[in-house]
Amino acid sequence: MKRTTLGAASVLALTAGVAHADYALTILHTNDFHARFEPISGYDSTCAEEDNAAGECFGGSARLVTAIEEARADSDNALLVDGGDQFQGTLFYTYYKGELAAEMMNKMGYDAMTVGNHEFDDGPEVLRGFVDAVEFPILMSNADISGEELLADAIQKSTIIEKNGERIGLIGLTPQDTDELASPGPNVTFTDPVAAVQGEVDKLTGEGVNKIVVLSHSGYGVDQRVAEETTGVDVIVGGHTNTLLGDMEDAVGPYPTMVGQTAIVSAYAYGKFLGELNVTFDDEGNVVSAEGQPNLLDAAVTEDQATKDRIGEAAEPLDEIRNEVVAESAAAIEGDRTVCRYGECEMGNLVADAMLDRVQDQGIDVAIANSGGLRASIDAGEVTMGEVLTVLPFQNTLSTFQVTGDTLVAALENGVSQIEDEAGRFPQVAGMAFTFDPEAEPGNRVSDVMIGGAPVEPDTTYGVVSNNYVRNGGDGYGMFVDAENAYDYGPDLADVTAEYLAENSPYEPYTDGRITEK
Template sequence: MKRILLAAGSLVALSAGAASAEYSLTILHTNDFHARFEPISAYDSTCSEEDNTAGECFGGSARLVTAVAQARARSNNSILVDGGDQFQGTLFYTYYKGAAAAEMMNKMGYDAMTVGNHEFDDGPEVLRGFVDTVDFPVLMSNADVSGEPLLSDAIQKSVVLERGGERLGLIGLTPIDTPELASPGRNVIFTEPADAVQGEIDRLKAEGVNKFIVLSHSGYGVDLALAEAVPEIDVIVGGHTNTLLSNTQERAVGPYPTMVGTTAVVSAYAYGKFLGELNVTFDDDGVITEAVGEPVIMDASVTEDVGTKARISELAVPLDEIRNQVIGESAGPIEGDRSVCRVMECEMGNLVADAMLERVRDQGIQIAIANSGGLRASIDAGEVTMGEVLTVLPFQNTLSTFQVTGEELLAALENGVSQVADVAGRFPQVAGMKFTWSEAAEPGSRIVEAMVETAPGSYEPIDPEATYGVVSNNFVRNGGDGYAMFVNASNAYDFGPDLADVTAEYLAANTPYTPIVTGRITKAE
């Protein structure tokens, strides 16, 4: 069995003996960019030009263009790849869909990317348009697309690149639960990652390829398990869980690279805040003998490319009127980071859930449930713009109202806490109720207590036999994030106002807004 090596430094030496024909390669990589073409703040949200000039912003395509060029200059042999989820996250995607991402990725000269679940947010049609526009292959090995006419001749399972006189096998992976996370349609059938990757490796080996790089939009935990299951993989470029691997950053989940035997696993957080830079050396059998690297932070020390910045500003013109509108102010930062909101009650979750419930309370709705995966950023203190709200809630989800039994509601809460260890987006933020859950309890019995609010500050236990009015968003109501128990709900109406508009109106009506955590969600010891 392979052993995970947690390197103390950035150098991982795997063999004392020198190979007879060493081959060196620099793998530059990004993941989970989510349409952050402009610089972002420390909260991964909108950053003003004033703050950017003051050196307080990160990322943006203009910095990435510079950083990629500098990294290529440091290497005699490099590739640039992406771990998926270029789509969705700002008004740029809402307005341009995949066109802006294709333009910027072509400009930087990407060599390949894998399909992320958000590439399916607008169905196969928008993904096909993106694939037809980019100058590089888009990969997905663990899905059968033969039954989907829009994708059957567009998506490849793997590709062979020639670089520095050697052949590299690149294999794509997409989350197996993508049908729960996005809208791939019924014609795309997803399969287990290890079997799919092994099948591609076997096929490529028969063609004489012995160096294998997996672009995996599957999450850090899946990547580590995949490296154990398929030891012939040389490098896994990760995505999906926004994992930061680093030897210098305090927030890092693990070292860069994390070694599982001779497999190097890397991931560079998200939103263009880092450019991953892994330098690997292979022996003549295609086995890594050395792996060294560190994500390069895209802070003010990286000069923005002038031409790219001008182009992004041009693309932003149609968006500015909407996003620059000040809708209110916040008395403090509103915490919306995924590492918080996907495991516990959070300020952003309370804001959104309260806004949802307030909008439809007079319709007999008692409870609001917001999936934390729909919350994409925090908001800092001070003026709040519509652009910031749209960065938090970019999916154009609409309010959905419906009725379910208490039994179904309890099942929904069970689903919501079922993947906390994976920091999954199904974790529920709530209003009009409170609940206590136990991570140690057996699946199906993790909800220790659930109470519905009957009057301000007064609660009673949820009755499995009673019927409750619930508001959520159309994604959740239609089974997204595992909420299958809502699909056949009674009196369902999925066509309410946009969730971002509802939240903005609530902020405006309650400005200055004070972020709150009230004990709605507690964890049993």
């Protein structure tokens, strides 16, 4: 099938058939919520209550409850679904696992959800507990779970939901490489998404269902391939790549993105938006109109007070985690910006070493951390999780990708390009060494780049780990945006650092000359 993208003229052409259609459905959707029960800042991280009161925050469960209620009030036929990855991302998940997510999703009245890769972060047991706690079906079509007794009778490939007298077929989809991204265990095998979806479409249509929605935690690119290479799919609700679709800034495509007659939608991540697609089907189940947008949950959306109170109550035990002793440090770990933004520093080495240690067995050669992400030092003695979170408060995740040696050198040049301004882009590194001359012209300051003890090769491809902020172009690292094999949704950087400290306790802070000034 030839891939086509629906433009304005096509929308009008489709809409012209509405008079003959007999079924309108509003699909409300979220994806990649990642335990953001509290409001988030404009940088997708924790937002202080005083900032929230000042109208500077987004999302949070209390706003989401209001937005869903208002959207339902505007539609007499709404379906609420989630594209996966409710798990992982804040202390709420660390403490409650899937329990609070289940409570909130039940409160909001979700109709179905697909399994995201992070739903497997703590293995089948935690996922099963979540499945048992929710009051709606959890779907996953492209996995053989018959050998995993915890899941075999708990997760369906597809389901049928009746809305206003019509049957809607829902199919779940999970990343094919989930076994590399999470911890599903040896008894779960993931398969090709196209074949899996087509198999369920054929099953559903055989049962007389002609309106089919795929809940796909597989990424925007895979969603387009599924739409192009299958028949019978009407709507794909996406997830996994945190894709924003629409006509707003930072959107990467239209909402919906049309591939043939299949409408693809996605609503970014972290509860910042509530997606709303209004779709009309004709008597044969063909999509004749599909339009809508992700609705921004900003200060204009009033927080539901009962939900806000409940999240506040749930937050109280998190202080126990913040006070948890995770390791000891033999000496103070220097992380002050006046040190780390001008050269190699102890905190930079700790964080970069921790990043590289976590993923080195995945073919990763070097780590790059932006010094602006290091917000404090740590005193000698006991190290608490609260201290680690003070150093790394942004809920950044590990990102792995591949670039050439030339690109790595360009990244280092960017990192030292504004050193005179104490810029947060200064690079802390592991697995590599370099020299810089702060007196030289920006773009020509870096020399003697070594990787694994050998000079960098301009045309050689290297595996890199950084954080999702840097990988997506933050702090001027735009050269990483188009990196190959990028995956931005690894574990939280604070968790990785805390675990590395624990493994090396008592930790000995150090510098070793990996960054030198000419």
